[in-house]
Amino acid sequence: GIQVEQSPPDLILQEGANSTLRCNFSDSVNNLQWFHQNPWGQLINLFYIPSGTKQNGRLSATTVATERYSLLYISSSQTTDSGVYFCAVFRMEYGNKLVFGAGTILRVKS
Amino acid sequence: GAVVSQHPSRVICKSGTSVKIECRSLDFQATTMFWYRQFPKQSLMLMATSNEGSKATYEQGVEKDKFLINHASLTLSTLTVTSAHPEDSSFYICSATHSGGEQFFGPGTRLTVL
Numbered sequence: 001g002i003q004v005e006q007s008p009p010d011l012i013l014q015e016g017a018n019s020t021l022r023c024n025f026s027d028s029v030n031n032l033q034w035f036h037q038n039p040w041g042q043l044i045n046l047f048y049i050p051s052g053t054k055q056n057g058r059l060s061a062t063t064v065a066t067e068r069y070s071l072l073y074i075s076s077s078q079t080t081d082s083g084v085y086f087c088a089v090f091r092m093e094y095g096n097k098l099v100f101g102a103g104t105i106l107r108v109k110s
Numbered sequence: 111g112a113v114v115s116q117h118p119s120r121v122i123c124k125s126g127t128s129v130k131i132e133c134r135s136l137d138f139q140a141t142t143m144f145w146y147r148q149f150p151k152q153s154l155m156l157m158a159t160s161n162e163g164s165k166a167t168y169e170q171g172v173e174k175d176k177f178l179i180n181h182a183s184l185t186l187s188t189l190t191v192t193s194a195h196p197e198d199s200s201f202y203i204c205s206a207t208h209s210g211g212e213q214f215f216g217p218g219t220r221l222t223v224l
Binding site: 030031033035040041042043045048086088095096097098100101102103 | 214
């Protein structure tokens with residue numbers, strides 16, 4: 001099956017700093033999603049991005065499908081950005097099953 | 111946007127009892143829903159794929175008689191943990207696939223078995 005690796009595993013930022021989270025995957029995929037899991041456990045959809053670049057406010061994501069990686073950029077971080085960020089991918093051959101990475105734990109300090 | 115709800119959000123039960131968790135897609139129809147389990151400080155582990163009108167597909171190592179799944183309509187899937195034991199205590203999360211292929215997740219159900 002597909003392997004998904006996220007880095008770094010942990011990240012501590014001072015409020016206002018920028019960061020880049022990385023997601024590498026071992027095979028070609030039909031799609032990729034980024035999520036933020038808040039302290040209450042809710043997964044919030046950030047991006048649905050099989051390729052290219054998307055931006056939403058202070059967040060943006062880039063997926064380079066041919067090189068099997070995706071990046072999530074967080075600019076001007078805020079304490080509310082704290083939580084766990086997951087990358088997940090799927091291939092149609094395996095149904096619509098998402099394969100999750102282990103996540104990046106982000107702590108933003110004020 | 112696409113919204114998925116789960117009920118209950120939290121449940122505490124005695125060992126040996128059964129617990130039912132509901133997952134609903136509120137503003138879209140979902141022929142496929144998924145059930146995940148998440149242990150503290152770990153990623154999500156897929157338990158099963160729930161297909162409307164047919165039997166669920168379970169991942170390797172997940173007991174289908176222990177975790178009963180019913181997908182009775184295009185907006186509702188239920189997970190029943192039968193004869194729950196303390197080791198079943200966990201955070202259970204469902205998701206539903208939108209028509210465009212994107213998955214949306216419910217808020218999760220925290221199960222504690224005493």
